Amino acid sequence: MSRAEAERLGRWGERRAAWWLRLQGWRILDQRVRQRAGEIDLIARRGRTTAFIEVKTRTTVAALDLAIDDYRLRRVAAAVEAVSHRYARSGDDIRIDIILIAPRTWPRHLVNVWHA
Template sequence: MAHNTELGRRGEELAVGHLVARGMQVIERNWRCRLGEIDIVARDGHDTVFVEVKTRTSADFGHPFEAITPMKLARLRRLAIAWCEQSEAVVGRIRLDAVAVLAPVEAPALIEHLEGLS
């Protein structure tokens, strides 16, 4: 379990670096409520973006995006609504994104970003 926790943290750090390099501002990480957790909440211009990060060391058991099931996406929508209801920030438009991180132990990571999940 410690390996998965470390891998997840590494993936989130790489995802944050990627988002910031694209000009986004990270405003919250690992936000939790009774419904679950949002990995990253960011601003992209006037949009509030809720980002699901999936990290794997390889694609041997499927691409990280394959772990984002319709049920996981529905949960992310509910979490985004919960975050907006409790936040005092001006929300603007809402967008759901996903970042996949393939992070092999002995090689540079590969990061893919899908904007506007539906």
């Protein structure tokens, strides 16, 4: 898969994840927030919870099992640490989630995957 195709697939997955989150009652606060430390794909709030979400999109469900690792999670966590004060309200629960996307399947939402 070319870099351009991978970029298109990733953006499609992020749009699908945002749509799915909205159906679950989340409000999308921001998308594709880039920091020197890493990138946060989606930032969402529902009630008193602010979630910083890494979206991984693959062409097959089997490929999703290898889509995330400690290195990628550390980069997301570092980016969250740099920007969380801009998005989370006082008293909010802050967490890092992952949404796994593959064609012809429901999104898989993994909640609170990072514990420092």
